Amino acid sequence: MFRVTHQPIDLQTLVDYVTDPEAGAIVTFIGTTRNNNEGRKVIALDYDGYPEMAEKELARIGADAARKWQICRMAILHRLGPVQIGEASVVIAVSAAHRDAAFADSRQAIEEIKKTVPIWKKEVYEGGEVWIGTQTGQPLPGR
Amino acid sequence: MKVRVKFFAILRERAGTAAVTKELVDGSTVADLWRELQKDHAKLDVAGIRLLYAVNQNYVSLDHVLKDQDEVVFIPPVSGG
Numbered sequence: 001m002f003r004v005t006h007q008p009i010d011l012q013t014l015v016d017y018v019t020d021p022e023a024g025a026i027v028t029f030i031g032t033t034r035n036n037n038e039g040r041k042v043i044a045l046d047y048d049g050y051p052e053m054a055e056k057e058l059a060r061i062g063a064d065a066a067r068k069w070q071i072c073r074m075a076i077l078h079r080l081g082p083v084q085i086g087e088a089s090v091v092i093a094v095s096a097a098h099r100d101a102a103f104a105d106s107r108q109a110i111e112e113i114k115k116t117v118p119i120w121k122k123e124v125y126e127g128g129e130v131w132i133g134t135q136t137g138q139p140l141p142g143r
Numbered sequence: 144m145k146v147r148v149k150f151f152a153i154l155r156e157r158a159g160t161a162a163v164t165k166e167l168v169d170g171s172t173v174a175d176l177w178r179e180l181q182k183d184h185a186k187l188d189v190a191g192i193r194l195l196y197a198v199n200q201n202y203v204s205l206d207h208v209l210k211d212q213d214e215v216v217f218i219p220p221v222s223g224g
Contacts, residue, residue, distance in 0.1 A: 031224050047223070048152045050216055053200040054223075078223060090224055110224060118197070118216070119223030120152035131153040133220035 001075040002058035004051050004119070009077045014093035020072040023095035027102035029110055031090040033083050037123055037132075044124040047089065049080045049117075057117040061109050065094075068108070069101035076109060078119060089121075144169055144211035146176065153219050157186040167209065173198070174205045176215060192219060 001017050011028060018026055033045045062074045072095040079089045092109050096102040113119075121132045146165055150158045158180075165179060173196045181187055195218040196203050202218075209215065 048155070049223070050149065050151050050197070050200075050218070053197055053216070056200050114221070114224040116202075116221065117223045118151065118218050118221055120219065121222040121224075122152070131219065131222070133222035 001077070002055055002062055003076075004049055004054050004058075004078050004080050006079070006081045009079060009088045009091045011088070011091060011093075014075045014077060014091055017075045018073040018093045018095040020095045022097060023072045024097050025099035025102045026093060026095045027099070027106045029090075029092040029106045030088045031110065033085050033087055033089050035085045040123075040125050042085065042123045042125060045083045045085070045089070046122045046124070047078075047080045047083060047119055048122065049078070049119040051080070053118050054078065058113070061112045061117070064112070065105040065108055069096065069105045070098070071096040071101050071105050074105065074109075076113070078113070078117070080119070144171075144209070146209050146211070146213045146215050148176070148180065148215050148217075151216065151219070153189060153192075154187060154217055157189060158184045159186075160184075171209050172205065173203060173207045173209065173215065176209060177205075177217065189219075194218060 035042050058076045074094045076092050083089050092106045094102045094105045123130050144167055149162045155161050197216045197218055198213050
């Protein structure tokens, strides 16, 4: 299951999805939205995404990982739209016969997500907002 | 030929629209399309930005030759996770 969603992510749904009688381990990674970045107080976050391609890239990441490690099942869900501080923006769940493969697979997946999946995070601060990754701040109108 | 361009994140804000359809001469590349778009949307040229290019949801290079009805997206540095 490799999807983007505008709804809050339910961890148990992903755990259930990857649960497998042949698995001896399930690793979950939850990326959460932080209330600060480089010394600035973040008051809101908004994720934009190119949904069709983002899901395609997530699936490719899953396929690459499955070729490299002996895993049973894998699921990645990424939020789009406004995300409250402290909520999960991305959740990865992977099951494997042995824990080493599950840890390694989830680690590779989150690193790849940050490099290739067409999703963009905007951080809103007091008095401004920034699309992270572009280093081009835009003051809010009237400030 | 006609191609459809979708804008996301900072480029959507700069373009002031989420999607446009663009008429191009046959044999045009992604680079040619980007030059044409700048004529319509001057603010698209974000200083110092490094873009990636996708045609029909696959990453391509700047010299990729476009076909009629292609969906083209200029991808600013991603920041998912």
